Amino acid sequence: MRGYAATWRPRAGLVAIRRSSLARNRAAVAGLLILLPLVVATIAPWLLSGQLPNAQDLSISLQFPGGEHLLGADKLGRDVWARIVFGAQPTLLGAFVVILISGAIGIPLGLVAGYYGGRVEGAIMRVLDALLAFPALLLAILVVATFGRGLFTVVVALGVIYVPAMARLVRSVTLVQRTLAYVDAARVLGFSDRRIIFRHILPNLVAAVVVQSTIDLAYAILDIAALSFLGLGQQPPDPDWGSMLSDGRAYLLQNPWPAVSAGISIMLAVVSFNLVGDGLRAQLDPRERER
Amino acid sequence: MVPVLLFVSFVTFGLVRLAPGDPVLIVLGGRKVDPATADTLRHQFGLIGDPFSQYVAWLGRAIQGDLGNSYRLRQDVLGLIGDRLPLTIQLIVLAIVIAVAVAIPLGVIQAHRRDSAVDYGGSLVALIGLSAPVYFSAIVGVLVFAVWLGWLPAFGSGDGPLDQLRHLILPSVALALGTIALTSRMTRSAMIEALSSDYIEAARAKGLPERTILVKHALRNALIPVVTVTSLQVGFLLVGSVLVETTLGLGGLGSLITDSIQNRDYPVIQASVLLLSVAFSLLNLLTDLLYAVIDPRIRYA
Numbered sequence: 001m002r003g004y005a006a007t008w009r010p011r012a013g014l015v016a017i018r019r020s021s022l023a024r025n026r027a028a029v030a031g032l033l034i035l036l037p038l039v040v041a042t043i044a045p046w047l048l049s050g051q052l053p054n055a056q057d058l059s060i061s062l063q064f065p066g067g068e069h070l071l072g073a074d075k076l077g078r079d080v081w082a083r084i085v086f087g088a089q090p091t092l093l094g095a096f097v098v099i100l101i102s103g104a105i106g107i108p109l110g111l112v113a114g115y116y117g118g119r120v121e122g123a124i125m126r127v128l129d130a131l132l133a134f135p136a137l138l139l140a141i142l143v144v145a146t147f148g149r150g151l152f153t154v155v156v157a158l159g160v161i162y163v164p165a166m167a168r169l170v171r172s173v174t175l176v177q178r179t180l181a182y183v184d185a186a187r188v189l190g191f192s193d194r195r196i197i198f199r200h201i202l203p204n205l206v207a208a209v210v211v212q213s214t215i216d217l218a219y220a221i222l223d224i225a226a227l228s229f230l231g232l233g234q235q236p237p238d239p240d241w242g243s244m245l246s247d248g249r250a251y252l253l254q255n256p257w258p259a260v261s262a263g264i265s266i267m268l269a270v271v272s273f274n275l276v277g278d279g280l281r282a283q284l285d286p287r288e289r290e291r
Numbered sequence: 292m293v294p295v296l297l298f299v300s301f302v303t304f305g306l307v308r309l310a311p312g313d314p315v316l317i318v319l320g321g322r323k324v325d326p327a328t329a330d331t332l333r334h335q336f337g338l339i340g341d342p343f344s345q346y347v348a349w350l351g352r353a354i355q356g357d358l359g360n361s362y363r364l365r366q367d368v369l370g371l372i373g374d375r376l377p378l379t380i381q382l383i384v385l386a387i388v389i390a391v392a393v394a395i396p397l398g399v400i401q402a403h404r405r406d407s408a409v410d411y412g413g414s415l416v417a418l419i420g421l422s423a424p425v426y427f428s429a430i431v432g433v434l435v436f437a438v439w440l441g442w443l444p445a446f447g448s449g450d451g452p453l454d455q456l457r458h459l460i461l462p463s464v465a466l467a468l469g470t471i472a473l474t475s476r477m478t479r480s481a482m483i484e485a486l487s488s489d490y491i492e493a494a495r496a497k498g499l500p501e502r503t504i505l506v507k508h509a510l511r512n513a514l515i516p517v518v519t520v521t522s523l524q525v526g527f528l529l530v531g532s533v534l535v536e537t538t539l540g541l542g543g544l545g546s547l548i549t550d551s552i553q554n555r556d557y558p559v560i561q562a563s564v565l566l567l568s569v570a571f572s573l574l575n576l577l578t579d580l581l582y583a584v585i586d587p588r589i590r591y592a
Contacts, residue, residue, distance in 0.1 A: 129295075130294075130295060133295045133298065133568060133572050134299065134302075135527065135529055136530070137533075138530050138548075141533070141549075142560070143306060145310070145560070146306045146307060146309055147309070218422070222424055225424055226424060226534055229534070230534070230537065245430070246426075248430075249538070252433070252438075253438060260430075260431070263424070263430065267419070267422045267423050267424070267427065270422035270424075271418060271419075271422040
């Protein structure tokens, strides 16, 4: 049994705070460095790949990485690097739109629920909680299977499914803001509720929403990839990480590179948003900063 | 609880009915049939009348345990699910056992030796576990442990109890990774908080052995958020099992759902989504009850 003196640590002192927030910043910088090429691939994929993602050349079918083809070729002889680069857009842009949709619906709902309270809040939150009775991805699978597969349905479905989480966050922050003096002051000045909610409270939510959205982006990427892995997202022949991984299973033993490259791309994207989100939280959330 | 279940059943039923395409034509698979036979089929599947009365009739039968017949397999849906369910439950239980057995000790050690190599290593593992999609971990697992090392079987569910367990190792570890990540993170931060509180100082002042302080005093208090996160994770494991089963060709409930979606086998989709959502809601309820067991303060509040 170890003695008391050896393991006892004082509560984190100033130095420890500095160090741990520095370590977090370093992690966030690493996240941004991974993110940069992903963003370039999303906006301007042709800058990163000279090849076209759908160009087939059966003579190089299942070629291993090397030479002209950085990551080799898939079964149909398509350049894997090009498909990875061009496949960034459906997943990343899709995830971004998912967050936009959930914010566009969830933020106003959360604001109204938190600001007015009472019956309005009860009604809004009850409907949203009912949505949470479903496991999110399962509901997405059901919706997409119903309304037809494809990236568009996937993104809209996930956007709506992400609303409760966003609304709950906004509501809980609004509940705190509502009790602060500046809201009373605005009321005394005779400002309308609308003006108080959108011009005064909303700006104070930005930090919390940005942090949450960054981390939600990571989840959205995972969910979009999962749906397209199941064949419900981006349809062939267009490149997409989830479906590449799914296709790659068939010839995993001959050439694992297409599947593994797609899987690693998904992981890197998720890791980068998680790291950046953690870093932002450390910077923006005062409670976290004290830890 | 009851309103939630009603809502879930309504949405499940409604969504499936909104799907384009006549189920009867799907069942017939393009074969030509005279209108009278089609009507008989429609009647048999409970597709008569307006959607709302269809729903009420379906719900009435569902409460009595009759969830209809599969369009595709012409088999009782409950029986079909009953055949597939044990495998999924085994998979999930095994994943939870693995996750808890790894994550809680890991989190405790991380909190105990904060900022050490073990701590950073654990955080890195957690980050990877959190970021790797289940199906990708499963595929990498197959590549490493089945193809390269040859230790474990790659696909399928095996024959006989021991062989089945061997087949379940890869999928359940893949499934457990995400839970390990979240649970160890949660354990670490809850333990750090617990270890910095006054009662720990008091316990130390009494000269209690470190192990007793860590396990009996700190962990007991840290467990509340940990239990919350872990039991909420079970819901994600339900969904994760769908992906893992599809990836590794396991014949559980998850692959039944994906198969049924491919084939538009509505009764099976409805019943399995309903079942999973009910399980999900019950788990959330169970979490609340678990709090009371772990934290006596809640019982008296």
